[in-house]
Amino acid sequence: MRWSQAFIPTLRQDPADAEAASHRLLVRGGFIRQLMSGSYSLLPLGRRVAAKVEAIVRAEMNAIGGQEFLLPVVHPGEVWKRTGRWDTVDEIMVKFRDRRGVDLLLAITHEEIFTLLAAELSSYRQLPQLWYHLQTKFRDEPRPKAGLLRVREFTMKDSYSFDVDQAGLDRQFDNHYAAYTRIFRRTGLEPLAVQASSGVMGGSESVEFMVPSEAGEDLIAVCRSCGYAGNVERAASVPAPVEDAPWDGPPERFPTPGVRTIAALEAHGDFAAAGRQIKTMAYVVDGRLTLVLLRGDHEVMEQKLIDGLGTQNIRPGHPDEIREALGALPGSLGAVGVTGFPVIVDPALRGRRNMVTGANQDDWHLRGVTVERDIAVDRWLDVRRVEAGEGCSACGAPLEVFKAIEVGHIFKLGTKYSEALGARVLDEEGRECPIIMGSYGIGVGRQVAAVVEAHHDEAGIVWPVSVAPFEVVVTSVAADAGTTAAAEEVYRGLLERGIEALIDDREERPGVKFADAELIGIPFRITVGPRRLAEGKAEVMRRQGRVTEEMALEEAAARVAAAVIAER
RNA sequence: CGGGCUGUAGCGCAGCUUGGCAGCGCACCUGCUUUGGGAGCAGGGGGUCGCCGGUUCGAAUCCGGCCAGCCCGACCA
Known part of the structure; x- marks a missing residue:
C-alpha cells in the first residue's frame, strides 16, 4: 500500500474526549472514528487489525472442530419469548416492530437462534457439534466508555457447543479454554482465567479471561501463592477474624x-x-x-x-x-x-x-x-465483597485485587435453551434428552483495544506482528530520484516475499513520517535516505523499544522479511 | 437513573462575565525556499456558533426548552 493513497487520518493532538490509552491512540492513529455513543466506524487500519484478530480466532476455533456460520442480527421477538429473555433482558435490548407489527429485536447474543438450528439434530450420533460465527451484536449499554473497550455495537465471535452428556460439555469447555489461551497468546495478550459469575446466562460454570489493566472495568481477586483467581462478583476469601468478648446474657x-x-x-x-x-x-x-x-x-x-x-x-x-x-x-x-x-x-x-x-x-x-x-x-450465603489483603480461601495467602479487561468468557449452559426451544436428541438407549450446551465469546474490538492497552509507549501503538495493520513501513526521506528508486526497490522486495508492506511516499518531512509510523505502530520501519544510501545502506528500526540497526540496502528486504515471518 | 462538565472550521481551543464585523494554533489549497525527527515566508479556501423558541434595534453571548457527547457512580452475558 502507498501511504500517499491510503486513508490514514492521523491527528497531531489527542482527541479531547479520550482518556484510555487505546481510545486515544486508535482515534489519533486513524484506526477508528466515533459515530455516536458506543458506536465506532472501523477505518482501513482498524479493519486490517480486526481482520487479523478474526483470522486468528477462526483458525483456533476451526482447530478444535468449529464450523463457521453466519446468523442474522435481527431476530423475531417470538423466539426470545420462548426462552423468556424477551422480558428478562429488557433494558439492554433494542426492540422494534416491522411494517406488519411483528416484534423484532437486535441480537445481543445468539443462543436462541443457534439452538433453533440445533433442533434439527435428532441423534446422539450427530454429536458433538461445535458451531460459531463472527457477527455484530447490539447492546444498549447504559454507559459506553473508553473507545472500543465498552461499546454498544460490536463484533463478537460466539460459539455454541452441543453434546449428549456432561462429559462432552466438559471436553468442549476444556477445548475452548485451550483455544482461547492460544488465541490470546497469539495476539499478544496475557490474560488470567478467573472464576466468574454466569449472570443472566444461567449455567453451572463460567470462566472469564481477564487482562490486567487500569482501563479495565472489572475487579478480579488473585492469589499469587496458589494461582486462585476470581472476579470479585464471585470470588471468596477468608476475612481477618474478630475476637468476641464473652457475653451470655440476652440482647x-x-x-x-x-x-x-x-x-x-x-x-x-x-x-x-x-x-x-x-x-x-x-x-x-x-x-x-x-x-x-x-x-x-x-x-x-x-x-x-x-x-x-x-x-x-x-x-x-x-x-x-x-x-x-x-x-x-x-x-x-x-x-x-x-x-x-x-x-x-x-x-x-x-x-x-x-x-x-x-x-x-x-x-x-x-x-x-x-x-x-x-x-x-x-x-x-456468601454475599460479601472480597477485599485486597484478605486470605485466599484455598491457601490462606493474601489476595490481590486489581482492575482487568474481560476479553473472553466461556459458559457451561446446560439445557436451558435446548429445553425451551426443543433441541433434543435420542441417546444410545433411545431416550429423548435435551442437548447439553455451552457458549463461548470473544469480543473482537475489545481485544484490539486490549492489545493497545498492553502494547503502547509515549510515541504510539506498538503492534505485535501478528495483528499489525502492516508488518513493515518503508520510509523514504527524500524526494530525489535515487532515494525514491531505492525505497521502491526495497518495497518491491518486501511484497515479493509476501510481506504486508506500506511505503511512505508522501511529500512530507521526515519528522512527520517518523512520528506517524510510530503512532500507527508498524513493527518494522526501513528508512531509505540519501545519507546512508551513499554508503549503500538502509536503517531498520524495530518499533518495540525503537532500536535501530544499519544494514546493506540490498539485504534489507530479505532480512526484515525473515524477522517478520519469524514473529507472525 | 443520580451527580459533574462540554457542544464555536477536519482536530485542539479562545470569545460568552459586560449583547455590536466569528477568531487563534494545527490541518487543507497555491507559489517559492527547505528536506534524517511534527519546516519557513507569502497568498488563499473553509463555520446552520448543537437544535427550537423567547427577550432585544441587534444574540455565539441573556432567558426557557430540547438534543448530543464526555467523566464519576448506579448498572452491565
Whole structure:
C-alpha cells in the first residue's frame, strides 16, 4: 500500500474526549472514528487489525472442530419469548416492530437462534457439534466508555457447543479454554482465567479471561501463592477474624441518638467496632422484602445475591417500605426477633457473639447479640465483597485485587435453551434428552483495544506482528530520484516475499513520517535516505523499544522479511 | 437513573462575565525556499456558533426548552 493513497487520518493532538490509552491512540492513529455513543466506524487500519484478530480466532476455533456460520442480527421477538429473555433482558435490548407489527429485536447474543438450528439434530450420533460465527451484536449499554473497550455495537465471535452428556460439555469447555489461551497468546495478550459469575446466562460454570489493566472495568481477586483467581462478583476469601468478648446474657437495648451509619456507631466504644457490628441491608427480592446481614466492616456484592438467590429481580428497598415493614429506617435496622421476612446471613457471622445491631427503632441499637441464638437465619450465603489483603480461601495467602479487561468468557449452559426451544436428541438407549450446551465469546474490538492497552509507549501503538495493520513501513526521506528508486526497490522486495508492506511516499518531512509510523505502530520501519544510501545502506528500526540497526540496502528486504515471518 | 462538565472550521481551543464585523494554533489549497525527527515566508479556501423558541434595534453571548457527547457512580452475558 502507498501511504500517499491510503486513508490514514492521523491527528497531531489527542482527541479531547479520550482518556484510555487505546481510545486515544486508535482515534489519533486513524484506526477508528466515533459515530455516536458506543458506536465506532472501523477505518482501513482498524479493519486490517480486526481482520487479523478474526483470522486468528477462526483458525483456533476451526482447530478444535468449529464450523463457521453466519446468523442474522435481527431476530423475531417470538423466539426470545420462548426462552423468556424477551422480558428478562429488557433494558439492554433494542426492540422494534416491522411494517406488519411483528416484534423484532437486535441480537445481543445468539443462543436462541443457534439452538433453533440445533433442533434439527435428532441423534446422539450427530454429536458433538461445535458451531460459531463472527457477527455484530447490539447492546444498549447504559454507559459506553473508553473507545472500543465498552461499546454498544460490536463484533463478537460466539460459539455454541452441543453434546449428549456432561462429559462432552466438559471436553468442549476444556477445548475452548485451550483455544482461547492460544488465541490470546497469539495476539499478544496475557490474560488470567478467573472464576466468574454466569449472570443472566444461567449455567453451572463460567470462566472469564481477564487482562490486567487500569482501563479495565472489572475487579478480579488473585492469589499469587496458589494461582486462585476470581472476579470479585464471585470470588471468596477468608476475612481477618474478630475476637468476641464473652457475653451470655440476652440482647440489651441502648440509646444511639442520631446514629445512622456503621462509623457513627463505632464512636460508642470498642464493643461497637465495625467488625463487631451486624450490618442489616433491606432488599426487595422478587417483590418480597428480604434482610441481608453482613459483618459491619464488610460490603455486600449484589451479584452474589443475584446468583445465590437465582433471580435478577433484586433492588434495594425504598425507605418508606422498609419503615412500614420493620418500623425503622436504614441505619437502625436489625434482624433480632424478625420473622416473616427471609433473613440471609453471610457466613462471616457464623458463631459470632456479643454483637451490636439496629433495634428496628430509630435512635436505638442492641448489644450482646449472639447470631445463631438471636436471629432466625433462613439461609447462610456468601454475599460479601472480597477485599485486597484478605486470605485466599484455598491457601490462606493474601489476595490481590486489581482492575482487568474481560476479553473472553466461556459458559457451561446446560439445557436451558435446548429445553425451551426443543433441541433434543435420542441417546444410545433411545431416550429423548435435551442437548447439553455451552457458549463461548470473544469480543473482537475489545481485544484490539486490549492489545493497545498492553502494547503502547509515549510515541504510539506498538503492534505485535501478528495483528499489525502492516508488518513493515518503508520510509523514504527524500524526494530525489535515487532515494525514491531505492525505497521502491526495497518495497518491491518486501511484497515479493509476501510481506504486508506500506511505503511512505508522501511529500512530507521526515519528522512527520517518523512520528506517524510510530503512532500507527508498524513493527518494522526501513528508512531509505540519501545519507546512508551513499554508503549503500538502509536503517531498520524495530518499533518495540525503537532500536535501530544499519544494514546493506540490498539485504534489507530479505532480512526484515525473515524477522517478520519469524514473529507472525 | 443520580451527580459533574462540554457542544464555536477536519482536530485542539479562545470569545460568552459586560449583547455590536466569528477568531487563534494545527490541518487543507497555491507559489517559492527547505528536506534524517511534527519546516519557513507569502497568498488563499473553509463555520446552520448543537437544535427550537423567547427577550432585544441587534444574540455565539441573556432567558426557557430540547438534543448530543464526555467523566464519576448506579448498572452491565
